[in-house]
Amino acid sequence: MNFLLTILSQTGRNLLQTWGSQLLNLITISLSVLIFSFFLLTYTNMIQAGKQLGDDLRLIAYLDEEPSPALQKEYKRKILKFDAVKKIAFVSRKEAFERFKQELGTDRDVLADMPEDFLPPSIEVYPRRSLHSLTRIKAFSDYLLTMPGVLKVQYGRQWIERFYSFVRLMRIVVILSGSLLILTSTFMIARTIRLTLLSRQRELELLRLCGASSAYIRAPYFLEGALQGLLGAALGLAALYVLYTWITLQFSGSALFSFFPFTFFPLPVIAIIVALSTLFCAGGSFSSTRKILQV
Amino acid sequence: MQKNSNEVMVELIKVRKFYPPDVKALKDVSLSVAKGELLFLTGLSGAGKTTLLRLLYRVERPDRGLVEIDGMDVTRLSGKKLQILRRRIGIVYQDFKLLPKQSVARNIALPMEITGRKKSFIRKRTRDLLERLGLKDKINAKAGDLSRGEQQRVAVARSLCNNPDLILADEPTGNLDAENSDRVMELFNEHRDQGATILIATHDSRIYGLGRHRVVVLANGHIIGAGIKRNPAPDNGDCHQ
Numbered sequence: 001m002n003f004l005l006t007i008l009s010q011t012g013r014n015l016l017q018t019w020g021s022q023l024l025n026l027i028t029i030s031l032s033v034l035i036f037s038f039f040l041l042t043y044t045n046m047i048q049a050g051k052q053l054g055d056d057l058r059l060i061a062y063l064d065e066e067p068s069p070a071l072q073k074e075y076k077r078k079i080l081k082f083d084a085v086k087k088i089a090f091v092s093r094k095e096a097f098e099r100f101k102q103e104l105g106t107d108r109d110v111l112a113d114m115p116e117d118f119l120p121p122s123i124e125v126y127p128r129r130s131l132h133s134l135t136r137i138k139a140f141s142d143y144l145l146t147m148p149g150v151l152k153v154q155y156g157r158q159w160i161e162r163f164y165s166f167v168r169l170m171r172i173v174v175i176l177s178g179s180l181l182i183l184t185s186t187f188m189i190a191r192t193i194r195l196t197l198l199s200r201q202r203e204l205e206l207l208r209l210c211g212a213s214s215a216y217i218r219a220p221y222f223l224e225g226a227l228q229g230l231l232g233a234a235l236g237l238a239a240l241y242v243l244y245t246w247i248t249l250q251f252s253g254s255a256l257f258s259f260f261p262f263t264f265f266p267l268p269v270i271a272i273i274v275a276l277s278t279l280f281c282a283g284g285s286f287s288s289t290r291k292i293l294q295v
Numbered sequence: 296m297q298k299n300s301n302e303v304m305v306e307l308i309k310v311r312k313f314y315p316p317d318v319k320a321l322k323d324v325s326l327s328v329a330k331g332e333l334l335f336l337t338g339l340s341g342a343g344k345t346t347l348l349r350l351l352y353r354v355e356r357p358d359r360g361l362v363e364i365d366g367m368d369v370t371r372l373s374g375k376k377l378q379i380l381r382r383r384i385g386i387v388y389q390d391f392k393l394l395p396k397q398s399v400a401r402n403i404a405l406p407m408e409i410t411g412r413k414k415s416f417i418r419k420r421t422r423d424l425l426e427r428l429g430l431k432d433k434i435n436a437k438a439g440d441l442s443r444g445e446q447q448r449v450a451v452a453r454s455l456c457n458n459p460d461l462i463l464a465d466e467p468t469g470n471l472d473a474e475n476s477d478r479v480m481e482l483f484n485e486h487r488d489q490g491a492t493i494l495i496a497t498h499d500s501r502i503y504g505l506g507r508h509r510v511v512v513l514a515n516g517h518i519i520g521a522g523i524k525r526n527p528a529p530d531n532g533d534c535h536q
Contacts, residue, residue: 002408002411002412002413002414003411005414006408006411202392202394203394205392206392206394206405207405207409208381209352209354209381209386209392210381210382210405210406210409211377211378211379211380211381211382211383211384211406211409211410212378212409213375213378213409216409
């Protein structure tokens, strides 16, 4: 208990004595956490949106003529031969026309003079989650095109390609900003603590001569690093939350947000970010004290 | 009175310590100090007094010979064992080794915090020692703001705060007037009476001239004389070898 109290009071003294550099460290760590968690939040929301898009994803194979029930069975068999799918639906010319009419809503009058069979019949294939990667979808599309009677296959290819490219880019940005967080927290803390230790050689020597244990000497610096990581992450995430609230307020009611709900991190993710930041900062401090203090 | 006089606290056997290029600080020095004994190391500057003390608190290792404290070979001690031994030793350094930006109280509290003393004990012990050394009003002053004499007394207080088994004092009265020297010696004697072993390296004949104790004279790294000081007083106090 006394040991703990002494360590805590020593940590407090250290923080007070070097408050200037501590503040700078705190700001840097907070900014790093903010940048990293901002990209991570965007990335996770995009992944979520991607999943939602995936749920609605379907491949439409347009046919040259209405398939008979026997042919429908044959198509189903061929499709399932490629891979198991969630659902296969056949859309007749008439059904396609009805859908189109409904989609036009109040403008449906434009179809008044059109024949009800002007739209081609189609097969709608809803792939399973395992098929949702871009290459699999492409392969599936190519496979459907090889089936007899299929004129064209549509799945919003360009849009999906762009979306996946953006997700890939975001992944790289998240990795880079995560690395930035690790570098700043670990090396900056290590550097600051090293400088502090060098400026306190006299005190450290005295502690050693008085019989202080290695843990006694190192613990306040370790705690100092951990505290900076903890506070820096907490501040960074708090700033992100403010930013998130502002964004959701600014864009509330917009078409984009009604389609893709933009959500904040769940508690476990927040806890992991804080824990990692604390760990890296404590690690930086630990490596620094280990190098300098040859107790 | 010496206590446990048959038990040895400090033992040096044929200890040699040379510094490059050709400084021969200690040449085959042998010395035995009993538990509860007060021993003075005297001699001219450069005689090897400080080196001998530095070997005892293990900031230096001898080139040759044995250095033992309470039966432990200090040259072989490291890690936890060395830390525990150092907690049993109170040291007054020649350069005081105070933390100038820290308060007097904090400087004195340091060894007590290391040994896990309670806050209440630390406060009381610090106040008591400062009162005994005439520094009661300096408790919150920064050590760096004190005079040399005051700093020296703070260093003495820090060495005694944990009631150490062994006290090593390097010129503990070098900057003190007679009154403060007496205060310091009174405290040392009290600790000796409680069983502490004390080695004082000094030029100050005023302090080793009083009381009954051994005086060891070093010159050029050799012990050239040792004897018991018996009579209370003269300034040039001679030794019976």
